[in-house]
Amino acid sequence: MGGVTSENWDTSAAFVTNDDDGLSHIDLLVGGIHCPKCIRDIEGGLSAKDGVRNARVNFTTNRLHVAWDETRINSNDIVGAVTALGFEATPIDASGDRSPDQEEARKLLIALAVAGFAAANVMLLSVSVWAGAEMGEATRTMLHWISAAIALPAVVFSGRPFFTSAWKAFKSGRLNMDVPISLAVILASAMSVFETRAGGEHAYFDAAVMLLFFLLIGRYLDLRMRVRARSAANDLMALQKVTAHLIVEDGSTTPVPVSTVRPGDILFVAQGERVPVDGTVESGQSELDVSLLTGETLPTMATKGAEVFAGAINLAAAIRVRAEKTSDNSVLAEIVRLMENAEQGRARFVRLADRAASVYVPTVHTLAALTFASWWIFGTGGWTNAATNAIAVLIITCPCALGLAVPVVQVVASGLLFRRGILTKSSDGLERLAEIDTVVFDKTGTLTEGRPKLIAGQDINAADIALAASLARASRHPLSRALTAAAPDGPTADCVAETPGFGLEWHGPDGAVRLGNRAWVGVAATDGAPELELWLRRADGTTTRFAFEDALRSDAAETITKLKAMGLSVSLLSGDRAQAVDAAANAAGIDAFKAHCLPTDKIAELERLKMEGAKVLMIGDGLNDAPSLAAAYASISPASAADISQTAADFVFQGERLASIVTAIRVARTARSLVFQNFGLAVLYNMIAVPLAVAGLVTPLIAALAMSGSSIVVTLNALRLNLINRAKRS
Amino acid sequence: MNIIALLIPIALLLGLVGLTAFFWALKSGQFDDPEGAAQRVLLDDDLDEMGPKE
Numbered sequence: 001m002g003g004v005t006s007e008n009w010d011t012s013a014a015f016v017t018n019d020d021d022g023l024s025h026i027d028l029l030v031g032g033i034h035c036p037k038c039i040r041d042i043e044g045g046l047s048a049k050d051g052v053r054n055a056r057v058n059f060t061t062n063r064l065h066v067a068w069d070e071t072r073i074n075s076n077d078i079v080g081a082v083t084a085l086g087f088e089a090t091p092i093d094a095s096g097d098r099s100p101d102q103e104e105a106r107k108l109l110i111a112l113a114v115a116g117f118a119a120a121n122v123m124l125l126s127v128s129v130w131a132g133a134e135m136g137e138a139t140r141t142m143l144h145w146i147s148a149a150i151a152l153p154a155v156v157f158s159g160r161p162f163f164t165s166a167w168k169a170f171k172s173g174r175l176n177m178d179v180p181i182s183l184a185v186i187l188a189s190a191m192s193v194f195e196t197r198a199g200g201e202h203a204y205f206d207a208a209v210m211l212l213f214f215l216l217i218g219r220y221l222d223l224r225m226r227v228r229a230r231s232a233a234n235d236l237m238a239l240q241k242v243t244a245h246l247i248v249e250d251g252s253t254t255p256v257p258v259s260t261v262r263p264g265d266i267l268f269v270a271q272g273e274r275v276p277v278d279g280t281v282e283s284g285q286s287e288l289d290v291s292l293l294t295g296e297t298l299p300t301m302a303t304k305g306a307e308v309f310a311g312a313i314n315l316a317a318a319i320r321v322r323a324e325k326t327s328d329n330s331v332l333a334e335i336v337r338l339m340e341n342a343e344q345g346r347a348r349f350v351r352l353a354d355r356a357a358s359v360y361v362p363t364v365h366t367l368a369a370l371t372f373a374s375w376w377i378f379g380t381g382g383w384t385n386a387a388t389n390a391i392a393v394l395i396i397t398c399p400c401a402l403g404l405a406v407p408v409v410q411v412v413a414s415g416l417l418f419r420r421g422i423l424t425k426s427s428d429g430l431e432r433l434a435e436i437d438t439v440v441f442d443k444t445g446t447l448t449e450g451r452p453k454l455i456a457g458q459d460i461n462a463a464d465i466a467l468a469a470s471l472a473r474a475s476r477h478p479l480s481r482a483l484t485a486a487a488p489d490g491p492t493a494d495c496v497a498e499t500p501g502f503g504l505e506w507h508g509p510d511g512a513v514r515l516g517n518r519a520w521v522g523v524a525a526t527d528g529a530p531e532l533e534l535w536l537r538r539a540d541g542t543t544t545r546f547a548f549e550d551a552l553r554s555d556a557a558e559t560i561t562k563l564k565a566m567g568l569s570v571s572l573l574s575g576d577r578a579q580a581v582d583a584a585a586n587a588a589g590i591d592a593f594k595a596h597c598l599p600t601d602k603i604a605e606l607e608r609l610k611m612e613g614a615k616v617l618m619i620g621d622g623l624n625d626a627p628s629l630a631a632a633y634a635s636i637s638p639a640s641a642a643d644i645s646q647t648a649a650d651f652v653f654q655g656e657r658l659a660s661i662v663t664a665i666r667v668a669r670t671a672r673s674l675v676f677q678n679f680g681l682a683v684l685y686n687m688i689a690v691p692l693a694v695a696g697l698v699t700p701l702i703a704a705l706a707m708s709g710s711s712i713v714v715t716l717n718a719l720r721l722n723l724i725n726r727a728k729r730s
Numbered sequence: 731m732n733i734i735a736l737l738i739p740i741a742l743l744l745g746l747v748g749l750t751a752f753f754w755a756l757k758s759g760q761f762d763d764p765e766g767a768a769q770r771v772l773l774d775d776d777l778d779e780m781g782p783k784e
Contacts, residue, residue: 036770
């Protein structure tokens with residue numbers, strides 16, 4: 001792709017694949033599909049186009065697959081058609097779509113179906129054996145052999161996920177939950193074959209397949225959660241790929257992927273666009289919104305020769321930028337690298353289930369070994385009887401309930417959060433979120449709304465606002481937008497001239513009207529910190545001052561109070577000016593705050609907190625927060641955040657209200673206590689069942705009842721999460 | 731008791747039919763878009779105009 005510079009490069013063409021029938025295919029990630037009508041609009045609209053053979057929306061994954069005849073229509077027209085319908089469409093590489101995880105999920109589902117089939121049929125036979133007290137030995141043995149014929153192939157097929165994992169763990173000298181599972185299943189099957197050959201009474205084929213069935217349910221839920229979390233992250237990554245407008249020799253512009261831009265290339269950055277790579281301004285002057293990069297509310301000036309950074313938004317006028325670095329050397333890429341480094345620390349987190357396994361597994365194995373030794377030495381039945389009892393211990397202690405305890409709770413909890421507009425993006429995020437004891441906020445865009453607002457109650461009359469707003473409508477400057485927001489309806493003055501860094505001018509019937517900073521309207525600068533302000537100078541020379549503030553989110557103070565009431569310590573880290581940070585912290589009720597923080601400063605601060613033993617929840621939205629979001633113990637970002645920050649965060653919440661944070665922490669904590677309850681139930685069950693097994697009293701009937709009973713209890717307990725939250729709400 | 735010689739194969743067969751049906755559904759993409767399927771029910775007859783799926 002490196003050589004593509006001057007041809008009319010079709011940005012979506014790289015994602016097109018061709019099949020043998022001469023049809024072209026593309027997959028698009030489409031934003032904004034939320035109802036049946038959207039499906040019909042897109043599919044109907046595309047199918048009506050000449051040359052389109054098939055258009056199919058996948059509502060679950062927000063993907064659109066289109067097949068067409070390349071001789072009659074091209075991919076750009078198709079993407080254009082979807083955009084024209086009012087949906088955002090991003091071409092994606094669908095070949096990598098079927099990730100290893102998804103493939104594994106499919107295999108697990110098939111294994112689950114086979115285990116379910118075998119469990120049902122073997123149980124059918126087992127029930128008749130248990131019920132048929134007058135059944136002769138010959139009939140019983142025949143039924144056992146039929147059970148074996150169903151169960152053994154099923155065990156071999158459906159047990160593979162556990163066997164391979166156990167073998168891997170065993171080879172590397174570790175023990176995981178799959179070791180006792182595999183041992184129990186294999187030994188139960190082997191012993192049952194042995195028993196059946198001897199015409200014995202007890203065969204555990206039903207136990208073996210039922211174990212697999214229950215455990216596969218847990219395994220499947222767990223994996224599906226991981227797949228969902230990862231695909232949410234991948235979708236965000238796909239949206240991040242933007243195009244740059246390269247200026248070629250004849251002066252025209254052509255869109256190219258950002259990754260192909262090389263130092264020295266001249267790029268065109270239109271008003272409202274993001275600067276694609278780091279560079280210097282070649283011609284033109286404008287103002288750049290760098291709030292996502294640094295957290296500053298006010299835009300910075302960009303004149304010829306000024307340095308600009310990837311990710312800044314061009315507000316005032318089109319500029320030409322000479323690329324100085326490639327996209328993977330830009331400040332943005334530097335932030336990504338910081339983020340990746342930070343993430344490695346987090347990988348050390350050990351999940352609850354694994355922590356439980358590290359205690360459970362050795363205990364169980366010791367118990368089984370002790371049972372075998374005791375029965376052999378003190379018992380009467382010789383080594384066969386000792387082995388039977390030891391195997392019974394392994395079967396009965398097989399972590400069936402433990403395998404379900406965590407995944408079921410997690411699935412219920414993340415579903416609950418999803419319905420409240422909170423997307424769970426990492427599979428162990430809930431577990432980490434439940435453990436946090438410190439909350440660190442970013443200011444701009446997180447604690448505040450991220451855009452200035454006209455301070456209400458100022459002594460300004462409506463006519464002044466209306467006049468100022470009519471000029472302001474011509475500009476994208478944040479303060480202009482704030483003015484417009486204060487006077488939503490009204491005319492736009494025509495022929496407004498914008499001088500970046502100063503303000504706007506309009507030649508009205510009575511003379512020139514100006515809106516801008518002090519220097520622009522000729523008001524002498526007074527001492528004191530620069531505030532967010534605009535001055536209006538009317539044609540008669542009189543001036544009016546408009547003051548602005550970056551207002552806190554409506555429920556910021558309330559949320560902070562609630563967080564403190566939950567026993568969490570709250571602090572604020574911002575890249576903004578000290579004065580602004582001070583004011584915001586005071587208004588929100590945060591005592592600990594720090595201003596002028598660079599991304600590295602934020603990480604250093606998080607490291608310091610970590611050294612003190614704190615488990616930090618980071619909440620932020622800017623690019624400058626992305627590394628600290630990745631470094632923190634857990635992280636949340638609003639849906640308005642920079643794409644990369646959303647990618648780094650464990651959770652993303654929709655909407656304006658910070659209350660989502662409280663909800664997320666509450667659900668995570670409840671989920672955690674339910675997991676512990678489930679562990680407790682599993683232990684209780686073992687305390688009753690294990691002595692029976694050690695004493696050699698466990699029959700296949702008891703094993704089957706105990707296992708399914710404990711699994712069902714654990715699942716029902718997890719579903720209680722829905723009830724608890726419903727009660728809290730009403 | 732001879733009836734079980736008939737009943738057990740029937741039970742197994744029925745189970746296998748269910749299993750095969752599930753595999754068929756999985757393979758033919760019935761589980762690829764469960765939410766979309768739920769939404770499409772609400773669409774009217776105009777689906778016919780979109781042409782057959784290839």
